[in-house]
Amino acid sequence: MITSNNAVIDMWIHEHQNWPNFTWDVESLASKLADIRHRQGRLLGRMEGLGFEFKCEASLSTLTNDVVKSSAIEGENLNPDEVRSSIARRLGIDIAGLIPASRDVEGIVEMMLDATQQFSKPLTKDRLFDWHAALFPTGRSGMHKITVGGWRTIDTGPMQVVSGPIGKEKVHFEAPDADRLEKEMQAFLKWFGNGNDIDPVIKAGIAHLWFVTIHPFEDGNGRIARAIGDMALARADGTQDRFYSLSSQIEAERKHYYAQLEKQQRATPDITDWLSWFLDCLGRAIFNAETTLGNVLFKAQLWNTINQRPVNDRQRLVINLMFEDDFEGFMNTSKYAKLAKCSNDTALRDIQELKERGIFIQNPGRGRSTSYRLPDREKT
CATH class of the missing domain: 1.10.10.10 (Winged helix-like DNA-binding domain superfamily/Winged helix DNA-binding domain)
Incomplete structure (x- = not known):
């Protein structure tokens, strides 16, 4: 927001002269970033000590939550059992009770696994188009036909985030015009692919805000933005295994999430406040992961004790069933x-x-x- 001749003028972040040259206060974020890196290292260290079977179980649980909660943020409720089965099949994890999954579930699972399991591969326009096509296998969002596997077009009109009854709508955000998208996305993809000196955790926060602000697709932008963020976090961790879910924490703090996005999108390209909230949210996600994965860790610890003097097959079966x-x-x-x-x-x-x-x-x-x-x- 800027003032001119005592008049207040609203301006979206992407309308500022410095867009998208983001700035932030490195010193004010340094302690939060260091704490995040410490938490990541401690959690990954604990999980690294588990056997292969338990690591797979923990990662499967996290990925399932990530997919389910990322969709829930957008008001779409997926069947967790279908999601779990789809992920297990694609990763070759042997679990009991595999069930068929719907096309919608298969699509978002395909996108999320491509982002996290292939995190080192370049993010390109074609790859984003493939993700979008996977999210909307019927070419429709609900009852409406949309452009799939391509940027939104001028024909769709202004891309706005609105709430409220007809006639009394409140515009929370308006994305860049469709004729800007090719240039905007070229800049974003070039930045994301560059090996710059930005910490990958900070990069995840910037990428999330930047992509969802451009809003290049007619639908699915939030889920794709979170997948891009997960890709950056996988790069930060240096592993395909996922042991914490940022989407789960965002879903738990959904009101604050949207409020922070709107606040930043109405502000300048100084994104210190957004990154501060992002790091806090990520920190809570990692902290809560220890609770979420507590059953897996407990199970691993108990089996380590049991296996010092192994039990018989009947006992092993029953103990596993009790978990x-x-x-x-x-x-x-x-x-x-x-x-x-x-x-x-x-x-x-x-x-x-x-x-x-x-x-x-x-x-x-x-x-x-x-x-x-x-x-x-x-x-x-």
Whole structure:
């Protein structure tokens, strides 16, 4: 916003003379960036200590959340089981209960995996067009036919983000005109591909804001912007494995996310405030990842203990089943016998052995009410 002759004039960020020469206060962000880098290193170090199976499980869980939550930000609810199955199939991860996935799910999974698994490959116009086509396999957004695999055109009119009832709409943002898109995207892709001296985490924040401000497509810009951000973060981590989900944190803070975008898009190319919020949000995403992945870490720690004196195949099967999200209640002799397909006497012997080793903890109650659980996380 600028003033002229005491009149206030609204100006979008992309209308400023210095666009897109972004600036930011390096010193004010330095401590936040250092904290993020420390958190990333600590989390990656913990996950690196896991075996291959557990790393795959943790990455699958994170990628599933990333896809589901990125779509939820745009008001699209995907079936998490379909997403998980699609990712597992594409990555060759062997999981139980694979189910077919819809075209919409397959499309966004294809885009997200291309961004994160092929993070070192150049980001090009054709690659973005492929992503967009994957997001809209029918060539439609809802009931409306849209340009797929190409920039939005002049025919679509101004690209605005609006809210409110008809006649009382509030314009939150208006993107650059369609005739500017080729030049704008050339500049963006050249910058993203350059090996400049910007930290990849900062680059992720800039790329997110820059792309979503250009808004080059008729629909899907937010999801593609977040995929680009994830690509930059994968480069920062130097690994295909994903153990934290920025999209999950953005979805949890959706109101603040849109408020920060609008505030910056109404401001100048000094993006210190946006980057400050972005780093804070990313920090919370990494912190929360430790909770989200707690079950995987707990499972790995317990199996490390168990494998010092391995259990039999029946015991291994039942323990793994008890880790499943849909496992209900506690373990008892009859349930064990049914799951392991053995007699009650065999089940009882297996359970007693696991109890003596501290792998099963007996709950209060005796007789027919006798039941068992796995150790509490904080005590392993």
